[in-house]
Amino acid sequence: xxxxxxxxxxxxxxxxxxxxxxxxxxxxxxxxxxxxxxxxxxxxxxxxxxxxxxxxxxxxxxxxxxxxxxxxxxxxxxxxxxxxxxxxxxxxxxxxxxxxxxxxxxxxxxxxxxxxxxxxxxxxxxxxxxxxxxxxxxxxxxxxxxxxxxxxxxxxxxxxxxxxxxxxxxxxxxxxxxxxxxxxxxxxxxxxxxxxxxxxxxxxxxxxxxxxxxxxxxxxxxxxxxxxxxxxxxxxxxxxxxxxxxxxxxxxxxxxxxxxxxxxxxxxxxxxxxxxxxxxxxxxxxxxxxxxxxxxxxxxxxxxxxxxxxxxxxxxxxxxxxxxxxxxxxxxxxxxxxxxxxxxxxxxxxxxxxxxxxxxxxxxxxxxxxxxxxxxxxxxxxxxxxxxxx
Amino acid sequence: xxxxxxxxxxxxxxxxxxxxxxxxxxxxxxxxxxxxxxxxxxxxxxxxxxxxxxxxxxxxxxxxxxxxxxxxxxxxxxxxxxxxxxxxxxxxxxxxxxxxxxxxxxxxxxxxxxxxxxxxxxxxxxxxxxxxxxxxxxxxxxxxxxxxxxxxxxx
Numbered sequence: 001x002x003x004x005x006x007x008x009x010x011x012x013x014x015x016x017x018x019x020x021x022x023x024x025x026x027x028x029x030x031x032x033x034x035x036x037x038x039x040x041x042x043x044x045x046x047x048x049x050x051x052x053x054x055x056x057x058x059x060x061x062x063x064x065x066x067x068x069x070x071x072x073x074x075x076x077x078x079x080x081x082x083x084x085x086x087x088x089x090x091x092x093x094x095x096x097x098x099x100x101x102x103x104x105x106x107x108x109x110x111x112x113x114x115x116x117x118x119x120x121x122x123x124x125x126x127x128x129x130x131x132x133x134x135x136x137x138x139x140x141x142x143x144x145x146x147x148x149x150x151x152x153x154x155x156x157x158x159x160x161x162x163x164x165x166x167x168x169x170x171x172x173x174x175x176x177x178x179x180x181x182x183x184x185x186x187x188x189x190x191x192x193x194x195x196x197x198x199x200x201x202x203x204x205x206x207x208x209x210x211x212x213x214x215x216x217x218x219x220x221x222x223x224x225x226x227x228x229x230x231x232x233x234x235x236x237x238x239x240x241x242x243x244x245x246x247x248x249x250x251x252x253x254x255x256x257x258x259x260x261x262x263x264x265x266x267x268x269x270x271x272x273x274x275x276x277x278x279x280x281x282x283x284x285x286x287x288x289x290x291x292x293x294x295x296x297x298x299x300x301x302x303x304x305x306x307x308x309x310x311x312x313x314x315x316x317x318x319x320x321x322x323x324x325x326x327x328x329x330x331x332x333x334x335x336x337x338x339x340x341x342x343x344x345x346x347x348x349x350x351x352x353x354x355x356x357x358x359x360x361x362x363x364x365x366x367x368x369x370x371x372x373x374x375x376x377x378x379x380x381x382x383x384x385x386x387x388x389x390x
Numbered sequence: 391x392x393x394x395x396x397x398x399x400x401x402x403x404x405x406x407x408x409x410x411x412x413x414x415x416x417x418x419x420x421x422x423x424x425x426x427x428x429x430x431x432x433x434x435x436x437x438x439x440x441x442x443x444x445x446x447x448x449x450x451x452x453x454x455x456x457x458x459x460x461x462x463x464x465x466x467x468x469x470x471x472x473x474x475x476x477x478x479x480x481x482x483x484x485x486x487x488x489x490x491x492x493x494x495x496x497x498x499x500x501x502x503x504x505x506x507x508x509x510x511x512x513x514x515x516x517x518x519x520x521x522x523x524x525x526x527x528x529x530x531x532x533x534x535x536x537x538x539x540x541x542x543x544x545x
Contacts, residue, residue: 241436248433334402337409341450342433343416343425344409351412358403365402 004127004387006040007031010119010142011132012110014045014058014070021051022231022305023133023155026180026204028068030130030153033205033380035067042069042126044119046112046138051232052265054079054110073115084108091160102166109137116141123149128387130178134170135161143170150174151390156184157300158191158324168192176390178202178383180303183324200386203303205376208367211282211289211313216260219283220276225353226258228291228315230284230306231298233265238297238320243268245297245345253350259295260287288313292359293336293352299323308374311335311366316359318348333373335366420453431458448516455512459505463498 009031015024028043035041043065047056056074063070087105090097097105115138123129123146131142132153143150152174156162171177171192177199179185185201188194216222227246233239239261246259250272258272262279269275279287288294294310299322301307307317307326317336319326321344330336337352339345352359372378419425431454468483470476 235436238436241433244433244436248427248429251429252427331406334405337405337412340413341437342430343420344412347412347416348409361403362405 003384004039006125006127007034007042007387008119008122008126008129009041009043009131010115010129010139011043011045012136012138013048013051014043014072016065022301022303023153025305026155026303027130027132027153029204030202030383031068032066033376034383037380037384041067042071042122044071044073044115044142046075046110046115047072048075048110050264060114071115071118073112073118076111076113079111080108091164094160097164099165102164105164106137106140106166109135109140111137111141116145119145128175134167135159140166140170143174147173148175151386152177153180154184154188155180155302156188156191157302158187159300162187162191176200176386178386178390180204181325181328183328184302187324198390200382200390202382202386203374203379204305205379206305206308206312206370206374207376208312208371209285211285213286213289213314216283216286216290219286220260220274222258222260222274222290224256224258225292226260226274226290227293227295227318227349228260228262228287228310229295229297230262230279230287231296233261233263233267236298236300238299239265240268241297241320242295243270243273245342246272248342249346249349252346255350255353257292257349257353260291262287285309285313288315291315293318293349296320296323296326298326301325304329307336308366308370311363311370314360314363314367316352316362317366318345318352333366333369335362335369337362420450426453426457428457430454448520452509452513452516455509459509460502461498461505463495463502 009027011024011027013021013024015021015028031041031043047058047060048054049057054075058072060072060074084105087101119142129146129150130153131139131150133155134152143152154177171194177188179199179201180203182201185196185199189196229242231237247270250257258274260274260276261267262276262284264278267273267275288310294307294315295318296307297320299320301323302325304326307329310317311333317330319330319336319338321327321338321340327338330338337348339348434454468480468487470479
């Protein structure tokens with residue numbers, strides 16, 4: 001078929017400045033690359049920046065950002081957070097919700113009626129609508145506007161929400177899916193019965209960079225070796241596990257290793273944890289380059305942008321074995337190790353601390369892998385092929 | 391350990407082989423009791439849910455439970471970090487502790503008793519099921535041998 005020329009993107013947030021979110025960043029960058037390649041691209045998102053409060057912080061309206069027409073709309077004000085959380089907790093506990101309860105959960109999730117109305121009015125001019133991540137009411141409703149032209153970018157995790165009938169139906173109704181990794185595609189097949197032929201693995205391109213491995217420690221007055229984590233700080237991402245593990249490691253081995261944490265969200269404040277908050281891109285890369293390892297204990301990732309960025313910075317990865325995607329990235333790149341439990345973690349971190357040559361070689365392997373697999377030309381080729389084939 | 395790192399080509403490292411080797415070492419150390427440590431049991435609080443699909447989950451979980459099961463009710467030294475009022479504050483804390491001791495010891499002893507019974511019960515259930523499973527596996531293997539069928543793949 002002819003290459004789709006006019007593309008819409010729908011996401012709960014527009015990733016810019018301090019708005020952190022892997023899925024949102026991925027969608028924004030794909031949109032910008034398509035715009036740079038001469039396609040007409042519109043990005044619909046809400047005015048929210050914070051994924052905890054979903055407050056409308058950005059001004060609504062339309063503006064042009066790097067060739068993309070960005071249109072922001074307010075999050076619905078009638079959202080009943082208490083009802084949403086009650087349903088969400090029940091889903092999290094593994095309770096079976098009937099269809100009405102599932103729809104109630106979606107209705108009180110993040111939604112924007114203004115955005116959906118606008119999308120409905122404009123849908124005819126778009127050849128494809130790319131929407132994600134999958135578990136928001138906004139995306140569920142956006143996928144119903146023109147399902148025959150909608151490609152989900154689900155950023156799917158193995159979590160209770162992925163087992164809901166309503167979301168299974170959404171996956172079945174759309175034209176196809178763009179996955180970030182092969183394990184994510186396999187998960188969709190296993191959990192949702194999704195036919196892999198209706199999906200394509202695309203991922204996101206990453207620009208290579210050089211970073212001074214001593215700059216971050218110098219600027220921040222760090223004299224001890226440190227491991228680095230960057231991203232949302234919450235139980236789902238494994239940050240409590242990371243602070244617990246490093247605390248036990250320090251006590252048991254007597255080794256003075258610090259944890260430098262960047263990003264937003266609550267954090268267990270212990271003497272060895274340095275909360276550096278939101279970092280600029282440059283400082284984040286320097287922090288990665290100087291770390292003994294980038295530790296990513298999350299089991300719920302569909303791509304692992306920060307892990308791949310840390311590979312580019314030359315830092316080895318140390319990831320949880322339960323995170324199929326992160327483990328897959330480490331295994332196929334040769335850039336990192338994975339642990340099942342604390343004893344594995346202790347052995348592996350001690351090995352990385354004791355063997356700088358191994359660290360360098362893991363870092364070099366990871367870097368070469370990202371430059372090869374996630375160079376923008378390679379990703380753009382996969383994206384264009386997917387847009388044409390699906 | 392670095393001398394044993396598995397090489398691929400000129401620069402690469404076979405990370406799967408490295409992890410496999412580390413796991414082997416770790417499993418041997420676990421069996422030898424190197425990781426029987428209440429601090430590890432505490433550190434694993436957020437991880438046990440991730441391990442539930444692991445083949446060795448039950449054994450590791452029980453080990454963590456055994457290490458964490460008893461509340462330490464031994465007496466402890468009362469200290470004060472604020473140097474200025476330290477003697478006064480230490481005396482005050484000792485007075486408060488002497489009033490609470492009787493009550494808290496009673497509670498903790500009961501808690502230890504319940505914890506101990508629970509872990510023994512779980513261990514007994516685990517042992518029973520493991521034994522039954524082994525017996526069933528042996529019977530299946532024997533039946534397959536008699537039928538001349540190749541055993542099914544384990545993974």
